[in-house]
Amino acid sequence: MINFDYIRPSTQKAAIAALNKDATSQFIAGGTNLVDLMKRGVAVPQKLIDINNLPLKNIEQGKGFIHIGALALNSDVAEHELITKKLPLLSQALKAGASPQLRNMATVGGNMMQRTRCPYFYDTTMPCNKRQPGTGCGALKGYNRMHAIFGASEKCIAVHPSDMCVALTALDATVVISSNKGDRRIHFGDFHRLPGTTPEKDNNLQRGEMITAIEVPDNDAFSKNALYVKIRDRASYAFALVSVAAALDIKGNTIQNVRLAMGGVAHKPWRLTSAENFLKGKIASVENFKQTAAIAMKDAKGNGYNNFKLKLAPNTIVQTLKTVSGLS
């Protein structure tokens, strides 16, 4: 790892000022992804701004939403009583991610900011438009088993690796962002980007901005029938081949409302809006779930080695909906 300068400011204002002052600086919180990337020479910040002294760890009830500070640890969020009771989907998704040791280090803000685990992005001897714009995409015609089937471009077919973000997308969360110009809020679904012609940009956070919190609507209707299913190469501690987050508001046998999102399939957590619209007001049945999955898969496209996801993804959607609605 190349050497770098290190500071640990004690206020948010000082941290943001330090970030603005030095174009080669970067925030560090848990460091589970950043230190890894620095060891491999993929990230080379010349100054790290350690933000762990900032008071952004709180998890509390707001008016109609649950506030989660950006520095709350993944393990603390997953085990917190408010989250396990009111947002079980988020708790399940967090527990499906990484290992207990990593969850004890990783923060909510850092989880959102983690980079893709595409092997061409990680290997500095390979072409990668995300790491080095203009060098091409090694995965497009390469070994692309883990790669995107939705929303990819000729420039990049990487996927976002987070489980937590899939649940937060499904739960319609809001991201609170601070800068020296004040606070702004953006819808969680608009935080991450599709690759398009600028795959080097993972998200819409601007230089000089800091994620300070996530606000998740406190919707009781979705807390009873919520399920996160993650399909991976081994039983635990692996990235998703495909994952499905589902929350149903069921009365009798009718689905009043539904939230669906997928992980491991796109450059951002993939919300299944048209599939949700189809399922609203329908009876919970295997036939309806199969149609929902077919609608969800409408624009899916494989790149060779990841073609298996074109079958795995709809099957996972159907299985998740069957389980969460009590049909199996």
Next chain:
Amino acid sequence: MTQENACGKDETSLHHTRRNFLKQSSALTALALAPPSLINAAGNNLDEKAAEYFEKQSLKIEVNGIRHQLSVEPRVTLLDLLREQLHLTGSKKGCDYGQCGACTVHVNGKRVLSCLSLAIMQDSKKVTTIEGLANGDTLHPMQEAFIKHDGFQCGYCTPGQIMSAIACVREGQANTEDDIRQYMSGNICRCGAYPNIVDAIMEVKQKGGTI
């Protein structure tokens, strides 16, 4: 017990000889490859000056109950600090990229990966490593259980397994064999001692008490 001590002593002295030999030979190689200015600095006992070329920062850290006041480069990981500066070589460098769990230690009571933790970020924190578990000649119950159940073969992953296992029980996540497998999944054992590791953890959990 006496025999074990004798064995331990022999092993330790052998271990030191091998480690020192490796260190000395690496130092000679480094010297051969170093730029002349550095060699001059070392020759004039000015190696500290050469080190200062990279800016070090002060670090207060408590490891296994002993307080240290150190000076480290920001890029030094907690694992490298433990192994290279404090000579606590129990925590192992398996993959060095957060994938194997062999470097697991406790920081302020929580299990973390020391290979992905920067030492400078652990200022004023308390670290416990595998060396901090035993009380003199009395092993920690989890160490005893690993020996009793043969929870290892080559032993390389064992310090990380034991640190993780203790945390797993303390977190209340060791209620069933399935839970143990799930919550120990961050510790890889290439010899495949998993069934015996699960047995060891189950026994400690079932005995109860504070560990």
